[in-house]
Amino acid sequence: MRMNKSMKYGTILSMALLLAACGNETADGGNTEDTGSEDTETEGTAEEGTGDISGSVQIDGSSTVFPILEAVGEEFSIAYPDVQATIGISGTGGGMERFIAGETDIANASRPMKDEEAELLEEAGIEFTEFQIALDGLSVVVNSENDWVDYLTLEELAMIWLDSSDVETWADVREGWPDEEILLFSPGTDSGTYDYFDEVILDGEQIDRQATLSEDDNVLVQGTAGSLNGLAYFGYAYYAENQDTVKIVPIENSEGEAVTPDDQTVQDGSYEPLSRPLFIYVRNDSVSEDDAVYEFTKYTLEMAGEMASEVGYVALDDAIYEENLELLESLR
Numbered sequence: 001m002r003m004n005k006s007m008k009y010g011t012i013l014s015m016a017l018l019l020a021a022c023g024n025e026t027a028d029g030g031n032t033e034d035t036g037s038e039d040t041e042t043e044g045t046a047e048e049g050t051g052d053i054s055g056s057v058q059i060d061g062s063s064t065v066f067p068i069l070e071a072v073g074e075e076f077s078i079a080y081p082d083v084q085a086t087i088g089i090s091g092t093g094g095g096m097e098r099f100i101a102g103e104t105d106i107a108n109a110s111r112p113m114k115d116e117e118a119e120l121l122e123e124a125g126i127e128f129t130e131f132q133i134a135l136d137g138l139s140v141v142v143n144s145e146n147d148w149v150d151y152l153t154l155e156e157l158a159m160i161w162l163d164s165s166d167v168e169t170w171a172d173v174r175e176g177w178p179d180e181e182i183l184l185f186s187p188g189t190d191s192g193t194y195d196y197f198d199e200v201i202l203d204g205e206q207i208d209r210q211a212t213l214s215e216d217d218n219v220l221v222q223g224t225a226g227s228l229n230g231l232a233y234f235g236y237a238y239y240a241e242n243q244d245t246v247k248i249v250p251i252e253n254s255e256g257e258a259v260t261p262d263d264q265t266v267q268d269g270s271y272e273p274l275s276r277p278l279f280i281y282v283r284n285d286s287v288s289e290d291d292a293v294y295e296f297t298k299y300t301l302e303m304a305g306e307m308a309s310e311v312g313y314v315a316l317d318d319a320i321y322e323e324n325l326e327l328l329e330s331l332r
Contacts, residue, residue, distance in 0.1 A: 061095025137261020
């Protein structure tokens with residue numbers, strides 16, 4: 001364990017930024033997209049042919065998936081102005097906790113559901129269905145002024161982030177790099193992005209205890225953008241939004257190729273092991289008994305590919321979305 005690192009960046013951050021539906025900054029950590037009340041209520045102008053559906057839909061989960069559902073929600077609110085869709089961003093783990101507690105209709109996740117979560121849902125008598133809605137290339141970034149990190153290997157990533165490692169400075173990673181302390185910014189422990197990185201890079205071992213953790217990806221962006229020696233990881237959409245202030249780092253894959261995430265490398269699997277699926281989990285009884293939940297889920301599955309591409313993620317093959325819609329119909 002590194003005992004002599006400066007504690008100046010070891011504070012765990014948990015910011016609570018309220019969001020406006022008109023497009024203010026998003027936040028994670030148990031918050032909701034806000035239109036002026038405590039919860040988010042998507043609002044809009046009715047279009048012809050939307051029917052008389054009203055009600056509410058409760059959604060919570062991953063900050064990575066949030067930009068997709070936010071974009072879907074804005075369009076949905078125009079088509080269904082009498083349906084209030086509340087989209088929380090508690091992180092994948094936090095969203096699963098609420099889903100298990102029966103507080104939400106939909107949980108979104110940047111990792112597959114864990115076995116223990118599925119067991120708790122079974123104990124609670126909650127039946128659910130998983131829908132994959134997009135792909136993401138988990139992005140490793142440095143400050144835009146960092147001119148020495150040209151790529152990182154998986155071994156170097158692990159050396160930097162493991163709490164048990166002796167690496168403290170860039171010079172400890174590679175000869176010729178600055179003898180400057182690396183400042184680490186990571187998603188919080190409720191985040192599916194944290195879980196995924198921990199599994200594929202750290203092999204389940206303890207992340208550096210002096211890293212700054214936050215459920216808010218914007219905090220990670222700001223921390224890295226404000227620190228020449230900053231290093232962070234988060235979903236590609238947040239890099240795409242902030243590529244003028246942070247720089248993406250190519251990652252060497254198992255073939256020895258230094259690869260950055262984009263539509264092609266994420267789809268063909270060459271950006272491995274940091275390509276990952278994104279999901280929503282839907283309560284079966286909510287779909288079968290509540291028209292508002294059914295219509296929101298259907299709208300999400302119909303729009304997910306377009307919205308994923310729009311916000312910086314990778315759409316799935318059309319056939320997968322068609323299969324998803326058929327599966328949804330079977331729940332009615």
